[in-house]
Amino acid sequence: MPKDDGIGAATVRREDVRFLTGVGQYTDDIKAYGETVAVFARSTVANGVIKSIDTTTAAGMPGVLAIFTGEDFAEVGGNPAGWLINSRDGTPMHEPKRPVLAHGKVRHVGDAYAAVIAETLEQAKNAVEAIEADIEELDAIVNMKDALAGSNYVHDEIGTNQCFDWGWIEDNRDATDAAIKGAHHVTTLELVNNRLVPNAMEPRSSRAEYKAAGDEYVLHTTSQNPHLTRLLISAFVLGIPENKLTVIAPDVGGGFGSKIYHYGEEALVLAAAKKLGRPVTWTADRTEAFLTDAHGRDHVTKIELAMDAEGNFLAFRTETLANVGAYLSNFSTATPTFLHGTLMAGNYTVPNVYVNVKAVFTNTAPVDAYRGAGRPEATYSLERVIDKAAREIGRDPIELRRQNFIKPDQYPFASAAGLEYDSGNYDALMDKMEEVADMAGFAARRKASEAKGLLRGFGVNAYIEACGIAPSNLVGVLGSRVGLYDAATVRVNATGNLSVMVGAHSHGQGHETAFPQVVAEMLGIDASTIDIVHGDTSKIPFGMGTYGSRSLAVCGSAVVRATEKVINKAKKIAAHMLEVSDGDIELKDGQFSVAGTDKSVSFGEVALKAYIPHEFPLEDIEPGLEETAFYDPANFTYPSGAYCCEVELDPETGKVSVERMTAVDDFGNVINPMIVTGQVHGGLGQGIGQALLENTTYDENGQLLSASYMDYTMPRADDLPFYTVDHSQGNPCTHNPLGVKGCGEAGAIGSPPTVVNAVIDAMQSGGKNVTHIDMPVTPHRVWSAMQNA
Amino acid sequence: MTKVTMTINGKSVAGDVGGNTLLSSFLRDDLRLTGTHIGCDTSQCGACVVHVNGRPVKSCTMFAAEAEGAEVSTIEGQANADGSLNVIQQAFQDHHGLQCGFCTPGMVMTAAALLKENPKPTVTEVREHLEGNICRCTGYHNIVKAIMAASGQDVSAIAAE
Ligand code: FES
Numbered sequence A: 001m002p003k004d005d006g007i008g009a010a011t012v013r014r015e016d017v018r019f020l021t022g023v024g025q026y027t028d029d030i031k032a033y034g035e036t037v038a039v040f041a042r043s044t045v046a047n048g049v050i051k052s053i054d055t056t057t058a059a060g061m062p063g064v065l066a067i068f069t070g071e072d073f074a075e076v077g078g079n080p081a082g083w084l085i086n087s088r089d090g091t092p093m094h095e096p097k098r099p100v101l102a103h104g105k106v107r108h109v110g111d112a113y114a115a116v117i118a119e120t121l122e123q124a125k126n127a128v129e130a131i132e133a134d135i136e137e138l139d140a141i142v143n144m145k146d147a148l149a150g151s152n153y154v155h156d157e158i159g160t161n162q163c164f165d166w167g168w169i170e171d172n173r174d175a176t177d178a179a180i181k182g183a184h185h186v187t188t189l190e191l192v193n194n195r196l197v198p199n200a201m202e203p204r205s206s207r208a209e210y211k212a213a214g215d216e217y218v219l220h221t222t223s224q225n226p227h228l229t230r231l232l233i234s235a236f237v238l239g240i241p242e243n244k245l246t247v248i249a250p251d252v253g254g255g256f257g258s259k260i261y262h263y264g265e266e267a268l269v270l271a272a273a274k275k276l277g278r279p280v281t282w283t284a285d286r287t288e289a290f291l292t293d294a295h296g297r298d299h300v301t302k303i304e305l306a307m308d309a310e311g312n313f314l315a316f317r318t319e320t321l322a323n324v325g326a327y328l329s330n331f332s333t334a335t336p337t338f339l340h341g342t343l344m345a346g347n348y349t350v351p352n353v354y355v356n357v358k359a360v361f362t363n364t365a366p367v368d369a370y371r372g373a374g375r376p377e378a379t380y381s382l383e384r385v386i387d388k389a390a391r392e393i394g395r396d397p398i399e400l401r402r403q404n405f406i407k408p409d410q411y412p413f414a415s416a417a418g419l420e421y422d423s424g425n426y427d428a429l430m431d432k433m434e435e436v437a438d439m440a441g442f443a444a445r446r447k448a449s450e451a452k453g454l455l456r457g458f459g460v461n462a463y464i465e466a467c468g469i470a471p472s473n474l475v476g477v478l479g480s481r482v483g484l485y486d487a488a489t490v491r492v493n494a495t496g497n498l499s500v501m502v503g504a505h506s507h508g509q510g511h512e513t514a515f516p517q518v519v520a521e522m523l524g525i526d527a528s529t530i531d532i533v534h535g536d537t538s539k540i541p542f543g544m545g546t547y548g549s550r551s552l553a554v555c556g557s558a559v560v561r562a563t564e565k566v567i568n569k570a571k572k573i574a575a576h577m578l579e580v581s582d583g584d585i586e587l588k589d590g591q592f593s594v595a596g597t598d599k600s601v602s603f604g605e606v607a608l609k610a611y612i613p614h615e616f617p618l619e620d621i622e623p624g625l626e627e628t629a630f631y632d633p634a635n636f637t638y639p640s641g642a643y644c645c646e647v648e649l650d651p652e653t654g655k656v657s658v659e660r661m662t663a664v665d666d667f668g669n670v671i672n673p674m675i676v677t678g679q680v681h682g683g684l685g686q687g688i689g690q691a692l693l694e695n696t697t698y699d700e701n702g703q704l705l706s707a708s709y710m711d712y713t714m715p716r717a718d719d720l721p722f723y724t725v726d727h728s729q730g731n732p733c734t735h736n737p738l739g740v741k742g743c744g745e746a747g748a749i750g751s752p753p754t755v756v757n758a759v760i761d762a763m764q765s766g767g768k769n770v771t772h773i774d775m776p777v778t779p780h781r782v783w784s785a786m787q788n789a
Numbered sequence B: 001m002t003k004v005t006m007t008i009n010g011k012s013v014a015g016d017v018g019g020n021t022l023l024s025s026f027l028r029d030d031l032r033l034t035g036t037h038i039g040c041d042t043s044q045c046g047a048c049v050v051h052v053n054g055r056p057v058k059s060c061t062m063f064a065a066e067a068e069g070a071e072v073s074t075i076e077g078q079a080n081a082d083g084s085l086n087v088i089q090q091a092f093q094d095h096h097g098l099q100c101g102f103c104t105p106g107m108v109m110t111a112a113a114l115l116k117e118n119p120k121p122t123v124t125e126v127r128e129h130l131e132g133n134i135c136r137c138t139g140y141h142n143i144v145k146a147i148m149a150a151s152g153q154d155v156s157a158i159a160a161e
């Protein structure tokens, strides 16, 4: 009988109880005696020279305990980029220092140049107001094309605003050019992948304590990866020895990428806590979040698709300008390159792919990985140009995709963009999508919409992503400065319950529920006896955290390996207890038994024996039952999917609403289908938000015009439909022990092109020959496009 | 500083507050009721919703002094007397209506206010009622479903899991 709390069970989440009763503990909820508050002085100009900062008045104000400026951190290290990219000519990327506090120059609105620590928030805010900063405003560099053409630089010492000029795969360049030149038909599309603000609902927050007794620091912070944050602070920025710094990410209220990175505020509160000997907390308000969280996307792309006379894809060629903002955030250089260029063959047997990405510094907030990170950009470009091509050559968009899909018998498949896909079946996904979306009923639904005076469009898309990042050896060759394994320790306690310490860190993904399901399945015990410990570097092994849909595929694999080790040792102990050899022991339903006999000992008895090792073969086995495993994946995992949606468009106003949205994904095996479905829902909400609502706008002076919920259109409940989600077509990953692929980003990758393709279909159905519209597809843009068509 | 007294989750509390102390900071900082969350600075997100005299209020928009003498209830006071989840909380868990949990207290409080006014809302009414509450994690599907289920309506037609 399958376990009702093991692999595949849709068990409800245990973490929900604390969140639903208001006793979750997020960083800003933690307080102790002697709390102090940090508030930052932030630049109101996008580009400026700091002439002087006078803190005298501020320092004398009530409650003020300390003031820091960039000068105080001039000697400490910068916050580094995690990935070194080389340009096509072999030269390394430009990597300007990213200081804790701006020094010499401010480079974007919100760039912090000073910080006040005071007894209360109000006192700190008042003192920040009293800091006299003489900042000479310079012309802002905002537009990427202007940035590359001009001689005004974000970082003067570099003498260019181009961070790198990357080609992938450079050796494919000539062949791709030739394929395009000789093609029967070439479709070209220029598009913008709009800049987004991640907007985790919990704003970033960091709180530091210093313990003089041991010269030790504790940092509570909103992080998706506490060990990475500690490593960056210790090895690069403040130089606090790792063994003197504990980083704890308690409950984290969403991240979507924005809480992967180390930010200067973390270093500031640590330095301040030591100076004052008191706890120091900084919590962003929403405006600060808009101004300083790493943003996402912001690509300007030209893509070409070459086909032969039969519609076979011959080549994709892409040129992209990728905005990296004013400083390099930790993964900002990997996102537009290896997380984007390597996916530019999509789900297709296309033989030639070439991608050129120029990364550009501007006087805007840093841009980095946001849900999907590079893969949504790749999918959007591919799936939009394919739709346009289908229209140009008069082919059905689904049929054209199917013709070019990699077929199930072609795996492992070496893509023209350099990856080896391990498993998939894109036709089966498309079949399922057509079924669950009731495509057959579309014509009738279109008629019904038209009867109401509305246009109805159908849009489709297929995607593949690379998740489970990543094989350390491979990413090392590609420029990563870190490894991307993960780790788990399975500790069986003497009384038979378990603590499982994991390197992944949930910020909404339900790890406390899903990971125990895996261990419970393997040991045949109740999941309720297994607890997850995560987020605290003093308790968990060194793991790389949660992002890139990697938690289950990488950290879950480490959990499996550690549990296997536990089982092996437990079998030895059981064999000793039952006086047989360990090869004779079987584990089933939490019982270790001797094959073919009725002799057995329970898991609990073995656990107790391990810790009370009387009559124990100490010469063969150590006491205790606790094992650690580090897991470094052999390849990426390759989730894929077929998505479609139907939109209604009001030709009078240009307003678009998503009426039906269907996501059919291949995530491989699924541990908890309820959680997986929820992950897809969230991604769809964000993807539809990108397609229809969300836009991040800087004016020519570098002022962020969309810096609050009044101006930045967050998707709300009445903007979104119910979704139809299916993951019945899983082809297990072939190289990790759970056969899982990762599900966190799929919805945000698959939905934007689906929606935009549907909008274009709707306009076409209204007799308007619109072939392109940029996101967000606002009523104004739709209306204008239809007027001009 | 002014002295305020109010009843919070059935218990009488008193405190000294400044004239511009927000109800949200009185709850979070003075009373350490940190289930009420702050997600924005423009009264747009609804993470801070509590009930004041039975009506939903964004506690970031109200001064603590204005709640003098009021009956306030927060997420910490929603569970049943025996500590088990109430109907709405239970529906959120059963239907996976939360992920990171940050918007959740506000969602639960907002849902409770809706169901009090309108015990059998339509899906459209639920979605419109949530206009002032932002969730970034769930895409709202399961929140809407949970509220429909909490109202005792059949949600089996709303896609599975
Ligand atoms: S914190 Fe009150 S509405 Fe956002």
Ligand code: FES
Binding pocket: A201, A253, A254, A508, B097, B098, B099, B100, B101, B102, B103, B104, B134, B135, B136, B137, B138
């Ligand atoms: S559950 Fe995370 S914001 Fe709603």
